[in-house]
Amino acid sequence: MYRALYRHLLSRADAEWIHGVAVRSLAMTGNFSVSRALLRCLFAPRRLESLAVSAFGLRFAHPLGLAGGFDKDGVALHGLAALGFSFIEVGTVTPQPQAGNAKPRLFRLLDDQALINRMGFPSSGMARVAHNLERRPALPLAISLGKNKTTPLQDALQDYCAVLEYLYPYGDLFVVNISSPNTPELRRLQTAAHLAELLAGLRQALAAQGSAKPLLLKIAPDLSFEEIETICALALQHGVSGLIATNTTLERPSGLRSADAHQPGGLSGAPLRAKSTQIVRHIRAVTAGQLPVIGVGGVFSGADIWEKLCAGAVLVQAYTGFIYEGLAFVRRAISQLQGIMRAEGVRDLGQVIGKG
Numbered sequence: 001m002y003r004a005l006y007r008h009l010l011s012r013a014d015a016e017w018i019h020g021v022a023v024r025s026l027a028m029t030g031n032f033s034v035s036r037a038l039l040r041c042l043f044a045p046r047r048l049e050s051l052a053v054s055a056f057g058l059r060f061a062h063p064l065g066l067a068g069g070f071d072k073d074g075v076a077l078h079g080l081a082a083l084g085f086s087f088i089e090v091g092t093v094t095p096q097p098q099a100g101n102a103k104p105r106l107f108r109l110l111d112d113q114a115l116i117n118r119m120g121f122p123s124s125g126m127a128r129v130a131h132n133l134e135r136r137p138a139l140p141l142a143i144s145l146g147k148n149k150t151t152p153l154q155d156a157l158q159d160y161c162a163v164l165e166y167l168y169p170y171g172d173l174f175v176v177n178i179s180s181p182n183t184p185e186l187r188r189l190q191t192a193a194h195l196a197e198l199l200a201g202l203r204q205a206l207a208a209q210g211s212a213k214p215l216l217l218k219i220a221p222d223l224s225f226e227e228i229e230t231i232c233a234l235a236l237q238h239g240v241s242g243l244i245a246t247n248t249t250l251e252r253p254s255g256l257r258s259a260d261a262h263q264p265g266g267l268s269g270a271p272l273r274a275k276s277t278q279i280v281r282h283i284r285a286v287t288a289g290q291l292p293v294i295g296v297g298g299v300f301s302g303a304d305i306w307e308k309l310c311a312g313a314v315l316v317q318a319y320t321g322f323i324y325e326g327l328a329f330v331r332r333a334i335s336q337l338q339g340i341m342r343a344e345g346v347r348d349l350g351q352v353i354g355k356g
């Protein structure tokens with residue numbers, strides 16, 4: 001009944017409009033301790049030691065976090081934390097405020113359990129985001145760093161460093177987003193010459209902060225294995241703490257059924273799942289586990305989390321799965337994961353990572 005209603009709503013209203021309503025509602029509900037407690041009680045999974053993960057020098061209650069792009073300005077973090085995510089990635093944040101691409105720019109592919117977006121980093125800018133993060137919840141917070149659309153590629157490092165330095169006090173992990181398909185030329189930063197310069201500069205900016213919070217790199221799924229191997233080698237050489245694999249894809253796998261499948265932009269959700277898992281597995285294999293990976297792409301259920309962990313991910317994120325599954329997404333997925341652990345005789349998630 002709930003699912004049918006939800007699907008009906010999803011198929012009728014404009015995707016970005018619904019997203020705005022959801023973020024504002026979560027922001028409001030998260031503001032008050034009573035409504036927060038209610039959300040937690042209704043939707044968050046129980047805390048269990050067997051699900052806890054230690055990674056990047058941090059402790060996570062379980063492996064499932066919220067991927068970048070859902071809460072771009074960090075306005076709904078308390079509400080999202082109450083829904084049970086074990087960590088949240090805020091952003092992508094740009095130095096100056098920018099509006100992003102023209103609307104419509106977000107499309108639901110209901111028959112494919114997917115989304116296509118060409119948002120183009122709408123951001124309130126780092127100063128506003130810093131203000132929003134003054135009152136942050138007590139769970140690991142990742143901040144996604146981006147560049148403004150008008151900043152030429154050769155000056156990208158300055159933008160990434162500016163956001164890193166400005167938001168450094170507010171985050172626990174930092175993610176260099178060079179893989180969005182919706183900012184012109186951004187993905188060129190994944191090529192060896194650009195990336196080496198970017199990582200060296202960011203390393204220096206991080207060292208200047210005096211402590212060593214983890215820096216991760218988020219990559220696209222549209223890279224060849226060879227390109228991924230070059231990125232892994234550079235990441236290891238420049239002391240990057242881990243990779244996030246993957247962002248949305250420009251590919252359109254055959255078999256997509258929805259009318260909007262031809263829309264330009266990045267495709268996420270179920271059609272991306274196998275590809276991103278394959279990339280997680282490849283990174284794990286070529287780095288012999290030296291570069292921890294957060295797996296993201298098409299996670300809707302406990303089985304999908306299990307698949308990514310078995311491929312070698314230390315943690316998992318989701319965006320599209322949350323949109324389709326609704327408020328009980330985390331509780332349901334974690335309970336399914338526990339069921340799989342029981343069936344497989346696994347008591348501790350450490351036993352799972354990279355096992356198959």
Ligand SMILES: Cc1cc2nc3c(=O)[nH]c(=O)nc-3n(C[C@H](O)[C@H](O)[C@H](O)COP(=O)(O)O)c2cc1C
Nearest residue numbers: 067068069091092117247268269297298318319320
């Ligand atoms: C509407 C939308 C906006 C997104 N914005 C960002 C973003 O700002 N930064 C980022 O790193 N990834 C962004 N992503 C990509 C997601 O974080 C994730 O990598 C991708 O959607 C694959 O995961 P999924 O299949 O669980 O959605 C966005 C995805 C969607 C659907």
